[in-house]
Amino acid sequence: MAAKPKRYSIFSLARNALSYHQGWQRAWRDPDPKSDYEVVIVGGGGHGLATAYYLARECGIRDVAVVEKGWLGGGNTGRNTTIVRSNYLWNESAGLYEHAMKLWEGMSSDLNYNVMFSQRGLLHLAHSVHDMQEIGRRGNAIYLNGIDSEFVTPEQVREMVPFINLDCRYPIHGALLQRRGGTARHDAVAWGYARAADNLGVDIIQNCEVTGFQIEDNTIRGVETTRGRIGAGKVGCVVAGHCSVLAEMAGFRLPVESFPLQALVSEPVKPIIDCVVMSGAIHAYISQSDKGELVIGAGSDAYVSYSQHGGFDTIEHTVGPIVELYPIFSRLKMLRQWGGVVDVTVDRSPLISKTPVNNLFFNCGWGTGGFKATPGSGHVFAHSIKNGNMHPIAEPFSINRFNAGALIDEGAAAAVAH
Amino acid sequence: MFLIKCPWCGYRDQTEFSAQGEAHIVRPEDPYQLDEEQWGDYLFFRKNPKGIHHERWVHSHGCRRWFNVIRDTATDHIHATYRPDEPIPELSSEETSKPA
C-alpha cells in the first residue's frame, strides 16, 4: 500500500504553497483489480463511494472495491445542481433525508475534505391556493418529524430575494423555508469519499465497466468487467440511470424508468442570490455557485433516454419562468448546458433493497433528487450490506413495496423539485 | 429533441407529441387471478432498455392519435413508427446498427 495520505490542513496548505504546490500527493491510488473482494460496489458516484467509505469506516469491511465504468462522479453526481434539503412529506422519507442532512453537517471534518456544504437556506415557492395547501400539509408534517421548516410570506421572500417579481404570471402566495437546506460541491463529495475510502484500504478502480454478473445457485459470486472477472462475496449496485441495465444482467426488472434531466449555468456574476429558490409548480429552480454562476435546473424530459442530453424545449420551459420571476436575469448569457440520466420510480422514492439474487443489493431510483441523500444513502446501504438485512431507515425502500402496495409517494415533494 | 413521423400526419417536431411509456403491455385478462407480485409487475415494473425500445406516443398537439415507436434510447434514433393495429415492424440488422 502507498504511503499514508497526509491530512489536509492550513499547515499542509502553507507548506505546499512554499514548494509551489509541486508536493501534493495523489488523493487516491489507482490499483489494478484483485481477483476477489469481500464486497464489490458497482458505480463510482457519490452513493457508491459513500457506501464503500462507511463499509470500511463503520462496518469493519475494508476488502472492498468500487468499480466505475468511467471516472469518479462522471454520472449524475458530477452533473447535478447540488441542492441539499430534507423537507419531505412522509415519515419514511423524513427518516432517510434527515439522516443524510445530519451527516452533511459533519461531513467536511469527518472526511478531512472541504465539501463546501453551505446551509444557505432554501425557499420552496407557492404560486396558488393549492400550492399553499401543499406546503401547509408538508410543512406541518416536516415540523412534526422534528425537521426545521417555516412558512414565510411574500414580503419575507422579497427580503431574502429583493429582485424577485412577486406579482407576475406565477404570483407568489408564500413559501416554505428550510434554513438548514442549501448546496454542496458535487465533485468534492465524490472525491472526498474516494480519498477517505482509499485511505482505509478500499480499491477504487476506474475505467472498469461491469458487463455481467456471475450468479450460482441464485447467489452472487462476482462480476464480469472490461478488466476481467472480479470475485465478490457481496455486490452493491449503485449505478443510478443504468440500474435497469444491470438488473437485466442479473435477470430481473425494476420499477424504474430512466429519463434525461438537464441543467444549465450562466456566466459568472457578482453575488446576487444567497439562498436556493425552487418551485415545483413551474419546474425551475436557481442558486448561485461560489464561482458566481447561476445554477439553473429543469424538470426531466418526459421520455426514456440514456442519451445524456434532453430537448431545448425543456430548457425553454425552465428559463421562461426564471425570467418571469427574476426579470433582472433576462440578459444573462448561459455558459453551459448538460444532461444526466435519472432513474425515476413511480412514487419518486428510491430503492435501497435486497434483490431476487442472494447477496446482490441495489441502491437506485433516486431520480432527480438523490444528491442530497448521498451520505445517508451510503451509510444505511453499507450497514445493510454488512448485516445482510436492511438497515431500519432503508427497510421501507425495498423493491417489494411495489408488489405490496406500500408506496412512499413523494410526487409533490420530489417530482420536479430537487 | 427529434422529429417523429406520426403514421397519420407525417414528420412533426417532437414537442407536438407526448411519450406514454413502454408499448405492448397487455392488461391481464382477469386481474383477480393475479397475485401481488404479478399485479405489481404489470403496474410498475418496466424493461427500461438501453437500446431498442418499443414505446407508445400520442400526437397530443396534432391529430391526437396514439401509435407506437421503435426508438434507440441510447441515441434517440427512431427506427420506425407504426399504428396500434399494425404488426411490430421487423428491423433489419443493418437498420438496428445504424448510427444516430
Ligand SMILES: Cc1cc2nc3c(=O)[nH]c(=O)nc-3n(C[C@H](O)[C@H](O)[C@H](O)COP(=O)(O)OP(=O)(O)OC[C@H]3O[C@@H](n4cnc5c(N)ncnc54)[C@H](O)[C@@H]3O)c2cc1C
Ligand atoms: C441535471 C441534474 C440535476 C440534479 N440536481 C439535483 C439536486 O439539485 N439535488 C439533488 O439532491 N439531486 C439532484 N440530482 C440527482 C442526483 O444527481 C442523483 O440522484 C445522485 O447524484 C445519484 O448518485 P449516484 O452515486 O447514485 O449515481 P451516479 O453519480 O450517476 O453514479 C453512478 C455511476 O455508475 C456508473 N456505472 C453505470 N453503469 C456501470 C457499469 N456497468 N459498470 C460500472 N459502473 C457503471 C456510472 O458511470 C456512474 O458514475 C440531479 C441530477 C441531474 C442529472
Ligand SMILES: [Zn+2]
Ligand atoms: Zn398525427
